[in-house]
Amino acid sequence: MPTEMGLWRVDSGAPTRLSPQGVPLESQLETMIEADPTILGTPLMLIGRQVPTAHGTFVDLLAVDDDGAIHVLELKKDKTPRDVVAQALDYGSWARTLSHDDVLDIFRAYKPDVAFEVEWASTFGTELPDELNSAHRLTVVAAEVDSATERIVEYLAEFNLPINVVFFRYFVDDGRSYLARTWLMDEARTQPKRGAGAAGGTREPWNELDWYVSFGEESGLRSWDDAREYGFVSAGGGEWFSRTLRKLPVGARVFACIPGTGYVGVGTVTATARPFDEALAVSDGEATRLADLPLRAAYQHQDLPTGEDAREFVVGVQWAETRDRSDAVWAKGMFANQNSACKLRNKFTLDRLADAFGLG
Numbered sequence: 001m002p003t004e005m006g007l008w009r010v011d012s013g014a015p016t017r018l019s020p021q022g023v024p025l026e027s028q029l030e031t032m033i034e035a036d037p038t039i040l041g042t043p044l045m046l047i048g049r050q051v052p053t054a055h056g057t058f059v060d061l062l063a064v065d066d067d068g069a070i071h072v073l074e075l076k077k078d079k080t081p082r083d084v085v086a087q088a089l090d091y092g093s094w095a096r097t098l099s100h101d102d103v104l105d106i107f108r109a110y111k112p113d114v115a116f117e118v119e120w121a122s123t124f125g126t127e128l129p130d131e132l133n134s135a136h137r138l139t140v141v142a143a144e145v146d147s148a149t150e151r152i153v154e155y156l157a158e159f160n161l162p163i164n165v166v167f168f169r170y171f172v173d174d175g176r177s178y179l180a181r182t183w184l185m186d187e188a189r190t191q192p193k194r195g196a197g198a199a200g201g202t203r204e205p206w207n208e209l210d211w212y213v214s215f216g217e218e219s220g221l222r223s224w225d226d227a228r229e230y231g232f233v234s235a236g237g238g239e240w241f242s243r244t245l246r247k248l249p250v251g252a253r254v255f256a257c258i259p260g261t262g263y264v265g266v267g268t269v270t271a272t273a274r275p276f277d278e279a280l281a282v283s284d285g286e287a288t289r290l291a292d293l294p295l296r297a298a299y300q301h302q303d304l305p306t307g308e309d310a311r312e313f314v315v316g317v318q319w320a321e322t323r324d325r326s327d328a329v330w331a332k333g334m335f336a337n338q339n340s341a342c343k344l345r346n347k348f349t350l351d352r353l354a355d356a357f358g359l360g
Helices: 025-035 081-095 100-110 116-124 147-158 224-230 347-356
Strands: 045-052 058-064 070-075 136-142 163-173 176-183 210-214 232-235 253-258 262-275 280-283 286-289 313-322 341-343
Touching (some): 025 058, 025 070, 045 100, 045 116, 070 081, 081 136, 081 147, 081 163, 100 116, 147 163, 224 232, 224 253, 224 262, 224 280, 224 313, 253 313, 262 347
Parallel strands (some): 136 163, 210 253
Antiparallel strands (some): 045 058, 058 070, 163 176, 210 341, 232 313, 253 262, 262 313, 280 286
């Protein structure tokens, strides 16, 4: 049973209770939510309104949260309790099949002049997760909730179906309008869930060539000028930092990114990872031990108390193009990651890097 929302005016004398009104809220709710999804209480990014499904029906509002889960928002409007819940379930069965590209296509139809990644960064202030539609949630939006809808939704929630009802009370007082929100059930009971056999949760396809490398430049420890001059990328200080870099294969194309600065180089891996003391680099046409060259940084780490390997590991790279830090390539929504190396799938980022580095 939802918590009843009451509103009183207390600016003078005894409290005066305001009576909620149902009209014209029902016809305005969709527009209100589209204008400001935060009125639902959950940070959401809308990706479509009146979205056509594969079954000839239309989802009122479709959104994603900061974990990449899909949120189906179905307005009750004039539907009966059975109709609105059945409709939400039907939409959920469709939404769980959406691939990563499907989600981007829906958003592209909704906002053709805005890149999904840019909208994501503006909405959540974070990087795009590797997966979209890893889970989904159904929300019925209503101006009021009848007992039949309550019974049906609460019954479904008992079986861990991620469905809930949010209803609004609309108040008018002295020419001013107010909106109050109440959830039917505690939101913790209806968190987004991934359905068995769902086709969603997919990543963008990978071209089996491009990799992202985070070059964590630190004063005295690691220098981009060294890496640029002698052809390498490196990482270390613990196995978490070096393990992904050590997976880079010979022939991979890598895009080096200095965290907080941007992309500064593109090249091809010429040698698999070696500890710094064993790594070789080409100097004056000859293979020379990297540690014997006049480097700007030390590439040494203190031993860790856990006993794990803290050494700096070096991967040889033949640079196709490099840039100064001040000329780094970066735009809102571009891919970044905490791992030292990972597959670069993000088309938005790859397109911009191709333009910036003249890759065609």
